[in-house]
Amino acid sequence: MHYKQIRNLEIELGTTLLMRSSVGVSLTPTGQILFNRSKNIINEVNVMKREIILSQEKEKAFLTIGSWPSVATVYLPYHLAQNKRLKNRSEIKIKVSYSFFDLLNNLENRNIDAAVFNDSDVNHKFYSSPLIEEEFLLFVNRQHPKYGQKEEVSFDEMIEETFVMLAEGCDARMLVEKAFLEKGEKLNIALEIDFIEANLGISILPEIFINQLSDNIKAIPITNFKITRKISVIARKESDSKQKILIQSLKGKISMT
Known part of the structure; x- marks a missing residue:
């Protein structure tokens, strides 16, 4: 040969x-x-190969995403890890915020390239594209005397309960408060979310929290309380090359179980 x-x-x-x-x-x-x-x-060929590799590294997009703690710790890491194309072309940082005001301000000031949160009832000037939609469930300790053995619970059963909820300004809490008001009821709020672990309270949370459950916590469907949280990716403009890569890569729904 x-x-x-x-x-x-x-x-x-x-x-x-x-x-x-x-x-x-x-x-x-x-x-x-x-x-x-x-x-x-x-x-010369070897030099050319090295120059091409360096050029490709320089073309990598450095992206910073802002989001709620639940989305930042559950949805984004899993979804981004599954997307090899985005992983190869980008270096991504996730910035956690507890308020959509902070997320929008960071987007406006270019501290982040995109935000991922529920903007259904938020007026803003940015481009928005839907990602996932999730229901709310009742989260209780399995040893809870009233709800620990239940497979579902009605809204009427919970009206007089006192709940442990997420921080004020969080979209999940705002949605639950709004749903109670629409039914002519007031959401009674007690303490922090951690107390569910110690069997000191119950909470109404988006189903994405199922992924963070310990063995002694269960999530129960709520009848007559069909509120949902719609998570979107929000960016300054759709045509921006970095943001376009991110938006296209995050599109689609993952399993919450």
């Missing part, structure tokens, strides 16, 4: 490259010229 390739090269160049004798094979003067030049060509 090698002999045929060398012979074809000799025909192409119109010269003899190798001198063959009973003692072996040696380069002719023209063969020596080709050999020396070939080393230079190989070196």
